[in-house]
Amino acid sequence: MTDYYTPFGEREEWNDVKPIEQNDGEHPICPIAYSEEFKDKMNYFRAILKSQEKSLRVIDLLNEIVEDNASNYTVWFYRREVLKAFEENKIDFDIEGEMEFLTDMSESDPKNYQVWNHRRFIFEHYFAHKDNGSEKEKEYLNNMLLSDSKNYHAWSHRQWLLKTFKQWSGELEYVDKLLSLDHRNNSAWNHRYFVLSNTLSFPFGKDIIDREIEYSLRSIKLSPNNESPWSYLRGLFKNQKISDYPELLVTLKELKAKYIGCSHVNSLIIDIYEEQSTKDSLEQALVLCKLLSSTVDQIHQKYWNYKHSSIEKQLLAIK
């Protein structure tokens, strides 16, 4: 036990509360040996749950508990109950302070679902309709994603914010910024797709496709073996044909000659050939599969062999 911890039993303002000990029965199967401090706090929490007290001192107690263990969802749930009671009874509460507390919590424990979930509640109820509310939340998220640009929770929160409150403007520029810092950031590529698919409809128009082909190729040229822009590029053609963009195939063939060891460029060319589904294109696809399985991408030999045999079947079917 740390020296400076004052047990709740010795705190004057908690005199009136009788703590409730955890009852594990006489012979607990899985006896839980908490640290003494945590046990003390939970004893008081149990008492509060029973009395359903909703006061400022309860928030203090809850702060101390979640600082030890942020994953206890009952504690967070009760916290929201307390906040709702404050609102109903018009009890003055520093909601900005609540948001700052959450920011601190998420900085020390950035992958805790409960913290993010609570933040969503607080934002929606108290900040969403304020001037610059969404902008500030985006700023916070920018900071979180600056320290870990792949934090799944931060991305989910951002996507929820954009979608729920229609905050799409500036997002593509934001993705540009992240990708200029790290063009291998798959989360950012996913986000670009998320923004496009939520603001446009499928199939994407020719202008968009042309723009995005150029965008992906720019990144591909920086590191041709980076799988993210390749997946992104391939994903753009939902509900339409890649072979409708013949100039792309020309470019890919050029890249193929340049990036000898790159499986992705070959893979996309094979997809286009398969889509064209002519005798000639399928035969060319077979040559590429052989090349990949024997030299370029031996580690995925089984995959390319599989691809080879399925294209062979396709070829037989059209002959």
Add this chain to the structure above:
Amino acid sequence: MTTTNSNEVDHTTNMLKDKHVEYIINLDKKEKSFEYWVTEHLRMNGLYWGLTALNLMNSIDKMNKQELIDWLLSCQKPNGGFGGNTHHDDHLLSTLSAIQILVQFDSLDKLDIDSVVNYIVKLQQEDGSFIGDQYGEVDTRFSFVAILALSLLGHLDKINQDKAVEFINKCKNFDGGYGSIPGAESHAGQIYTCVGALAILNRLDTIDIDNLGWWLCERQLPNGGLNGRPEKSSDVCYSWWVVSSLSTIDRLDWIDNDKLKTYILKCQDNETGGVADKPGDMPDVFHTFFGIAGLSLMGYFDLEHIDPVYALPTKLLDKLNINLPWNKKSKSFAANK
């Protein structure tokens, strides 16, 4: 086993089965440790991980069945769900673990099945998704967990299966993978849950199998280990999530199994037993389970075979007459051909 000297076994080529068994059965004696009490609310999951790992090593009899069942039943709440521990709120995740534990103790009859079914059914939302608890977190993980639990209890017909499939399909991404909610990035853990749910609901046909298989086999890194997303580092937990997904869609040979085996073996702790997330890290029960389950699925070291969807020994599922058309080691496989 080959020994390097009289006591020491080379853990980069051998599986330290005895040590892992010892590691797991000693876990509950570590109650004084910090990680013990911070994971207190996850005890039910922890028991499932430990118990299943023991089962795969044919050592489940080392656990005290009666005591554990008594404790487990004390975690059930009046609403039918199970908490992670005696004094914790119910959660869908701990409810599934409780069911998976009872299956392994051949004790499903101890369960008031209707109350559990009722609890799970209520977690389905209008859009077909599932929440994990009364506080409303939606995640494809919960779709899987609910579907798996109901299937084990024989009550899949109590939910809207078409809607459940519809929601999972909304979480399918342009790269063939799946995320936690619509639009969220593909992640190997989420892929395992989506593929598993679709398998149980007999809708593997909705998966873009070659595209997904390619994405999954791209997760293998030069060190043999697997990552969960592009450009992330390898971690033993993906030895389960990626391997089970590949196995369910019948593409397990698209990764180098031998290299992955070596990676998992290197993550073993040759002093204490147990498996860590990465070579040289501290072991924990979570990664111990995932490492052993991965080895079992790939067919190494004469382990009991685990089903890639239900994450339980295949022979127990066969006993329950559960249909496993994706599982070549199951008696139901031949019947489906």
